[in-house]
Amino acid sequence: xxxxxxxxxxxxxxxxxxxxxAKNDLEAINRIRNEGLYHxxxxxxxxxxxxxxxxxxxxxxxxxxASAWTAEQLKAWGLSNVHLEGFEFGRGWSxxxxxxxxxxxxxxxxxxxxxxxxxxxxxxxxxxxxxxxAVTEAELEKYRGKIAGKIVLLSEPEDIGExxxxxxxxxxxxxxxxxxxxxLKRPASHAHxxxxxxxxxxxxxxxxEAVGAFLxxxxxxxxxxxxxxxxxxxxxxxxxxxAGKTFPVPALILSSEHYQLLQRLIEKGETPRIALDIDARxxxxxxxxYNTIAEIPGTDKxxxxxxxxxxxxxxxxxxGGVDNAAGVAVTMEAMRILKQLxxxxxxxIRIGLWSGxxxxxxxxxxxxEQHLATRPKPTDPAERDLTPWYWSSPGWPITTKPDYDRxxxxxxxxxxxxxxxxxxxxxxxxxxxxxxxWFSPLSDLSEGTINANATGGTDHESxxxxxxxGFQFVQDPLDYMPRLHHTHVDSFDHVLPDDMRQAAVVMAxxxxxxxxxxxxxxxxxxxxxxxxxxxxxxQEKARKRQRAKERKALSELPQ
Ligand SMILES: [Zn+2]
Numbered sequence: 429x430x431x432x433x434x435x436x437x438x439x440x441x442x443x444x445x446x447x448x449x450a451k452n453d454l455e456a457i458n459r460i461r462n463e464g465l466y467h468x469x470x471x472x473x474x475x476x477x478x479x480x481x482x483x484x485x486x487x488x489x490x491x492x493x494a495s496a497w498t499a500e501q502l503k504a505w506g507l508s509n510v511h512l513e514g515f516e517f518g519r520g521w522s523x524x525x526x527x528x529x530x531x532x533x534x535x536x537x538x539x540x541x542x543x544x545x546x547x548x549x550x551x552x553x554x555x556x557x558x559x560x561x562a563v564t565e566a567e568l569e570k571y572r573g574k575i576a577g578k579i580v581l582l583s584e585p586e587d588i589g590e591x592x593x594x595x596x597x598x599x600x601x602x603x604x605x606x607x608x609x610x611x612l613k614r615p616a617s618h619a620h621x622x623x624x625x626x627x628x629x630x631x632x633x634x635x636x637e638a639v640g641a642f643l644x645x646x647x648x649x650x651x652x653x654x655x656x657x658x659x660x661x662x663x664x665x666x667x668x669x670x671a672g673k674t675f676p677v678p679a680l681i682l683s684s685e686h687y688q689l690l691q692r693l694i695e696k697g698e699t700p701r702i703a704l705d706i707d708a709r710x711x712x713x714x715x716x717x718y719n720t721i722a723e724i725p726g727t728d729k730x731x732x733x734x735x736x737x738x739x740x741x742x743x744x745x746x747x748g749g750v751d752n753a754a755g756v757a758v759t760m761e762a763m764r765i766l767k768q769l770x771x772x773x774x775x776x777i778r779i780g781l782w783s784g785x786x787x788x789x790x791x792x793x794x795x796x797e798q799h800l801a802t803r804p805k806p807t808d809p810a811e812r813d814l815t816p817w818y819w820s821s822p823g824w825p826i827t828t829k830p831d832y833d834r835x836x837x838x839x840x841x842x843x844x845x846x847x848x849x850x851x852x853x854x855x856x857x858x859x860x861x862x863x864x865x866w867f868s869p870l871s872d873l874s875e876g877t878i879n880a881n882a883t884g885g886t887d888h889e890s891x892x893x894x895x896x897x898g899f900q901f902v903q904d905p906l907d908y909m910p911r912l913h914h915t916h917v918d919s920f921d922h923v924l925p926d927d928m929r930q931a932a933v934v935m936a937x938x939x940x941x942x943x944x945x946x947x948x949x950x951x952x953x954x955x956x957x958x959x960x961x962x963x964x965x966x967q968e969k970a971r972k973r974q975r976a977k978e979r980k981a982l983s984e985l986p987q
Contacts, residue, residue: 453944456771457869457937463765464933471925473501474757477740478747478920485544486717486741486784487520487669494740495718498760498781502722505764507779509725512718515794517784518669520711521545523744528680532701533693538686541916543653543679544666544744548708553678555579555649557690557700565638576647579702582639583654585691588684591659595911598904599849607850607879607902616855617882617892624970629819630811636667644676650704651679654687661915664745668815669787671715678706717741717783719791724766726776726943733831734942735778735838736762736935737792739785739887745916749923750908755841756781758928762936773943775836782887785842786914788816792887800835801828801894818889824957826894836948838898839938842886844912846904847927848934850877854892854899858950866941873930877902895954901934 477484477494484491495512503510521544528538531554542548559581562568643651657663660683667675682690693700720740726732738755742748763779784790804823806812811820850867853859860878867876882892883900891898904927912918942949958966 454869456769456940459769460765460936460940461933463768464761464936465929468761468929468932469764470757470761470928470932471923473760474749474753474923474928475920477753477756478749482747483744484740484742484748485521485666485744486787486790487517487711488522488744489520489711490522491717491741491783492714495720495781495783498720498740498756499722502720502760502763502779506767507722507724507763510720510722513721513795513798514716514718515784515791515798516715517717517787517790518715519545519671519674520714521666521669521708522711523548523706523708525705525707526680527703527705528682528686529703530689530700531703533698538682538702539660539662540652540680540682540686541662541664541745542706542708543651543675543681544664545669545710546651546667546675546679546708547677547710549650549678549704549706552703552705553579553649554701554703557581557652557694557702559585559691559694560639562639563635565635568638568642571642572646574646575643578648579650579652579704580643580648581652581687581690581694583652583687585688586654588658588688592910596907598846598906599902601875604849604875604877604902607877607881610855610880614881617884617889623966624973626819626821627970630814633814633819637673640667640675640677648677650677651675652687652690653679653681655681655684657911657915658684660685661911661917662745663913663915664743665914666743666787670815671712674710678704678708680704680706717791719783719795720781721778721795722763723776723778724763724771724773726774727772728774730834732775732834732836732948733778734773734775734836734939735780736840736939737780737782737838737887738841739783739791740781741783741786741791742918743786743914745914746918747920749919749921750844750906750912751914751918752785752842753920754845754923754928758841758931758935761928761932762939765932765936766940771940773940775943775948777939777943780838785887788818789887789890790817792890793817793893796890796894796896799829799831800891800896801826801832803827803894822893822955826955828894832894832896835896837942838888838891838896839935839942840886840888840898840900841903841931841935843900843903844906844908845923845927845931846906846908847924847930848874848901848903850875850879850902852879852881852883852900852902854882854888854897854952855880856897856950856952858952859897859899862945862949863938866938867934870934870937874934893955895951897949897951901931903931
């Protein structure tokens with residue numbers, strides 16, 4: 429158990445500025461709850477971000493508007509040192525409309541959304557649809573001289589099959605119970621991929637570039653992809669956002685059902701024709717994107733830093749309600765609550781609203797590099813060029829900056845709008861009793877499950893990646909992955925207000941406790957470069973996994 433400031437102050441008989449708050453520790457939690465549960469503004473913030481500003485694709489005019497608005501709002505709530513911090517990103521892109529129509533062998537509307545960072549169609553284009561059945565550069569050659577003026581299907585056809593019976597889920601106590609044990613088969617952290625997933629990522633990116641170059645050389649008119657969700661859900665993604673690497677032809681993601689229709693027609697020997705009209709454009713005025721930063725200054729001399737945050741950018745399919753206006757609204761609300769209650773923290777409480785998360789944690793990584801610690805970029809230029817960056821090998825050594833020693837902890841929210849049922853410890857056992865203690869006055873709101881394992885896919889990884897404590901809460905999954913994640917229905921409607929208020933209270937409480945605790949949050953050992961033996965073992969494991977995959981593919985062939 430970590431001694432509370434209250435005890436320490438009593439022992440020392442100190443009359444410092446924080447003692448009143450330390451003595452009122454649990455009263456402060458009551459005040460946080462009162463403000464967060466019964467005077468909440470979290471849904472007002474959420475609605476402005478989603479309904480009013482709209483989709484917030486990194487680098488787009490709407491994202492710039494969101495960066496400016498969040499800064500203005502945090503300033504209006506009285507936060508200090510509010511500013512935007514830029515980092516190099518690439519091209520901006522936005523679209524106004526996208527239409528697709530089946531013309532032959534019968535007429536029907538088709539539903540689709542453009543792939544981000546692909547050109548508009550410059551008016552209506554028409555063409556015959558063909559399937560580009562290639563997964564290697566050699567296989568592309570079969571189509572040399574055959575696709576000029578055509579619209580190509582690029583996704584693998586796949587039967588939709590039986591729908592999943594579970595769309596909406598809250599964790600049962602059984603689910604939560606299982607999270608308490610360390611799963612030794614899982615990686616200790618997710619900041620960099622395993623060697624085989626890095627290799628796979630490189631292969632995937634290289635092939636995607638080869639396809640783009642081929643379509644351009646062969647004068648194909650447009651490309652179509654299949655949505656990775658069925659039931660009419662259009663789940664989007666983006667091509668390369670960097671200048672000079674842009675995908676050359678307009679590209680649309682069709683609903684799974686409409687994509688499969690085109691596939692089946694081709695298989696039956698028909699020659700389907702479609703029309704497309706995509707109004708999209710690039711914005712090249714500013715190649716930077718921006719993180720919003722604001723704080724409540726700590727009262728200590730040279731105060732340490734506690735951070736909370738979420739990514740402000742979203743995909744363009746909808747208004748990014750659960751991914752991740754929810755996280756932004758909750759972290760902003762936590763700051764509003766703490767400021768409203770005029771809490772004077774010992775440590776500075778800082779908020780970071782990141783950009784570029786969806787393309788590979790760019791904003792939070794830039795923040796860590798600018799303020800906390802750096803790792804050398806790979807020496808191989810092809811590897812250095814990979815996006816997202818965690819597809820490259822981790823660089824050694826980690827070089828720390830002065831704020832590294834002043835940094836306590838970072839708490840992130842980015843798993844939809846589900847309420848906080850606990851927290852992932854990223855394998856940091858030293859925080860278990862501390863976090864349990866912080867959860868204890870919230871036991872009527874959250875089980876406070878201490879998850880022994882690491883979780884990946886969001887901005888706490890940028891901190892964990894350089895050995896700093898960065899955490900993500902365990903959230904009820906709700907319908908995040910089956911229905912909402914990056915799809916055209918991720919809007920305000922699917923964010924649950926009670927869950928949002930609960931999350932804001934937990935977030936504010938954790939920020940407060942971390943800012944008032946006697947010591948900064950304990951750290952894991954600093955990551956160190958793997959020994960030659962460990963590298964060899966990793967490569968051997970990766971080789972075996974690859975062999976097993978190939979063997980399995982062979983054994984599935986008809987005998
Ligand atoms: Zn997200």
